[in-house]
Amino acid sequence: MKKIQFPRKEFSNITKIILSVLAPYLIYVGCVKIADEKIQITLDVSKTSLDFIYSGAEESFSVTSNYQWTVNNDASWLTVSPSSGSNNGSVKVIANPNTNTDSRTATITVSNNVQGVTGKTINVIQQPLPSINNYNETINGQNLSMIAVQGGLFTMGCTSEQGGDCWDDETPTHQVTLSDFYMGKYEVTQGLWNAVMGNNPSYFPKGDNYPVENVSWNDIVGTSGATMVIKGITYYANGFIYKLNQLTGKQYRLPTEAEWEYAARGGQSSNKYKYSGSNTVGNVAWYSDNSDGRTHAVGGKSPNELGICDMSGNVHEWCSDWFGVYSSNAQTNPTGPSSGSNRVFRGGGWYYGARSARVSYRNGITPDYRYDSIGFRLARSSN
Numbered sequence: 001m002k003k004i005q006f007p008r009k010e011f012s013n014i015t016k017i018i019l020s021v022l023a024p025y026l027i028y029v030g031c032v033k034i035a036d037e038k039i040q041i042t043l044d045v046s047k048t049s050l051d052f053i054y055s056g057a058e059e060s061f062s063v064t065s066n067y068q069w070t071v072n073n074d075a076s077w078l079t080v081s082p083s084s085g086s087n088n089g090s091v092k093v094i095a096n097p098n099t100n101t102d103s104r105t106a107t108i109t110v111s112n113n114v115q116g117v118t119g120k121t122i123n124v125i126q127q128p129l130p131s132i133n134n135y136n137e138t139i140n141g142q143n144l145s146m147i148a149v150q151g152g153l154f155t156m157g158c159t160s161e162q163g164g165d166c167w168d169d170e171t172p173t174h175q176v177t178l179s180d181f182y183m184g185k186y187e188v189t190q191g192l193w194n195a196v197m198g199n200n201p202s203y204f205p206k207g208d209n210y211p212v213e214n215v216s217w218n219d220i221v222g223t224s225g226a227t228m229v230i231k232g233i234t235y236y237a238n239g240f241i242y243k244l245n246q247l248t249g250k251q252y253r254l255p256t257e258a259e260w261e262y263a264a265r266g267g268q269s270s271n272k273y274k275y276s277g278s279n280t281v282g283n284v285a286w287y288s289d290n291s292d293g294r295t296h297a298v299g300g301k302s303p304n305e306l307g308i309c310d311m312s313g314n315v316h317e318w319c320s321d322w323f324g325v326y327s328s329n330a331q332t333n334p335t336g337p338s339s340g341s342n343r344v345f346r347g348g349g350w351y352y353g354a355r356s357a358r359v360s361y362r363n364g365i366t367p368d369y370r371y372d373s374i375g376f377r378l379a380r381s382s383n
């Protein structure tokens, strides 16, 4: 039998010529395709948002990648550096001060300009210039300094920086939103008390710049005579605050417990310290280990982020609220329980340990109680 002869499959001469001309390109295209399949380009950033205080600051984020990348930002008030890099790196972001009374936003984009790889976006917000300002006034020759506290949202209670030092009454944590207010830069001094009341009830009579103590909540708020109601508290004509308000024409009051804690934490400028202005208690507080068994002149330790002094230590500070248990519900401008038996005091004192000087520490006692480790600080609403 005759074998069937299959024709050899061969390229024609013309095809050979074309293939020989195209060969280098085909090899190149093949290699690129293989390379694309082998290298998975990755890109990630450590933050998706940045929140700047109104006065400006420096923040940073890190880039994780295996390729080149570039950074773009759409706001002239932001500086990012470097504007490009490769592989893993860190990017600094500097915000200029915001001189507007509105907040402002910007977008930072990190990309590596490779098709199919999604760029990363960081949303930036900067807080507005506060609409209230610090001020001083003089009452019968005694200075009163008030710090403007821009309102906002914070977490009240036993937050993580408190470590294992919290007591049960500091839980549960809860979200609190506050309006703008003023808080006294210092504890009310013996000098100011005497200028208003004409006496000095303090156990440690050392001079005008020492904190007044041995004053009950009732001594401050009053118990008889004409009245004025401020933020839910009735102030009476025989109390310190009513008399101060007669002299100044303003509506000073005790801080609420939430205002006290928000200010102690540094408000919107908070660095999330355990004590008011530091994680090292001795930098900001007169307390059992450094007080030498007595009060000290106000402002002797470093101020906190807002410029407020001695919120940790020296003397405890009365607040306007009845002492109650916390709820986990979010609250706006809370004023505490509607009734109770003890009024709140905060911040620790010269006789007490570091655990009492924490920003979330709280305690309470009957409003007629006088003690040489409890004084107070003034507050005032912004409107």
Ligand SMILES: [Ca+2]
Pocket (backbone or CB within 6 Å): 187, 310, 311, 312, 313, 314, 315, 316, 317, 347, 348
């Ligand atoms: Ca204090």
